[in-house]
Amino acid sequence: MDAILETRGLSKQFLGFSAVSDVSLAVRRGSIHGLIGPNGAGKTTCFNLLTKFLPPSSGTIRFDGRDITRMKPAEVARLGLVRSFQISAVFPHLSVLENVRVALQRARGGSYDFWRSDAVLRRYDARARELLHEVGLAGFADQPAVELSYGRKRALEIATTLALEPTMMLLDEPTAGMTAEDVDRIVALVRRVAAGRTVLMVEHNLKVVEGLCDTITVLTRGKVLAEGPYAEVSRNPEVVAAYLGSDPAISGGAAHG
Ligand SMILES: Nc1ncnc2c1ncn2[C@@H]1O[C@H](COP(=O)(O)OP(=O)(O)OP(=O)(O)O)[C@@H](O)[C@H]1O
Numbered sequence: 001m002d003a004i005l006e007t008r009g010l011s012k013q014f015l016g017f018s019a020v021s022d023v024s025l026a027v028r029r030g031s032i033h034g035l036i037g038p039n040g041a042g043k044t045t046c047f048n049l050l051t052k053f054l055p056p057s058s059g060t061i062r063f064d065g066r067d068i069t070r071m072k073p074a075e076v077a078r079l080g081l082v083r084s085f086q087i088s089a090v091f092p093h094l095s096v097l098e099n100v101r102v103a104l105q106r107a108r109g110g111s112y113d114f115w116r117s118d119a120v121l122r123r124y125d126a127r128a129r130e131l132l133h134e135v136g137l138a139g140f141a142d143q144p145a146v147e148l149s150y151g152r153k154r155a156l157e158i159a160t161t162l163a164l165e166p167t168m169m170l171l172d173e174p175t176a177g178m179t180a181e182d183v184d185r186i187v188a189l190v191r192r193v194a195a196g197r198t199v200l201m202v203e204h205n206l207k208v209v210e211g212l213c214d215t216i217t218v219l220t221r222g223k224v225l226a227e228g229p230y231a232e233v234s235r236n237p238e239v240v241a242a243y244l245g246s247d248p249a250i251s252g253g254a255a256h257g
Contacts, residue, residue, distance in 0.1 A: 010059035080167035151182025
């Protein structure tokens with residue numbers, strides 16, 4: 001398998017407590033990979049290790065053939081492994097277009113180049129408009145970001161992530177706290193931006209996982225319990241038992257939630 005991201009024996013202890021324990025996972029290039037598991041399973045910790053927001057206690061992480069275990073988030077972002085920013089990273093009083101332009105300027109190291117010519121700024125604007133089009137926000141370019149609905153803020157966040165030209169995107173619960181309508185929009189958006197890229201997402205909504213992910217990894221108590229296609233993994237008795245009482249979609253034993 002052509003794995004773009006691979007971990008071996010990845011572990012993280014907090015004061016002796018193993019939040020992530022000997023996790024070896026491989027994300028196939030070009031796939032949408034879901035990381036799921038019951039509450040407290042270690043998903044967020046694992047995600048923070050992969051995005052370099054936390055240093056591992058032991059184990060290795062390789063991205064695109066390189067050992068990134070000791071790299072900083074900004075370094076791995078330059079290699080093309082980009083974590084979608086938190087909503088708080090959106091500048092509320094800048095327009096939607098300006099938010100993407102700032103992300104482009106940052107990505108190209110020009111954040112303080114206030115002497116940039118109009119021609120350069122126009123080039124950023126043209127690319128920013130393309131990205132807004134890609135995430136379905138073309139009609140909102142001049143609106144202050146603060147006025148966007150929650151779902152559209154997440155779309156803007158994805159546009160600012162795309163500004164960094166990621167080969168692989170890491171999404172932390174992209175549909176958390178959304179209305180059903182926004183969930184459908186984000187699912188369509190993730191599918192669109194995943195074309196030609198690799199996506200790894202932590203997601204609680206199993207309907208979303210089922211609809212989007214090619215492969216899922218199930219964590220429980222910090223360990224990998226199962227890995228494979230949703231239809232197969234959701235029928236795994238150990239997975240059903242781990243979810244029992246916590247999610248009717250899986251604990252019902254069916255692949256449909
Ligand atoms: N900074 C920390 N210090 C101590 N313990 C931590 C820390 N971060 C996480 N943990 C513990 O590690 C375990 C895994 O937590 P984590 O947040 O990674 O799980 P999760 O699968 O993301 O859970 P949820 O679905 O509830 O968000 C939990 O028991 C948690 O209390």
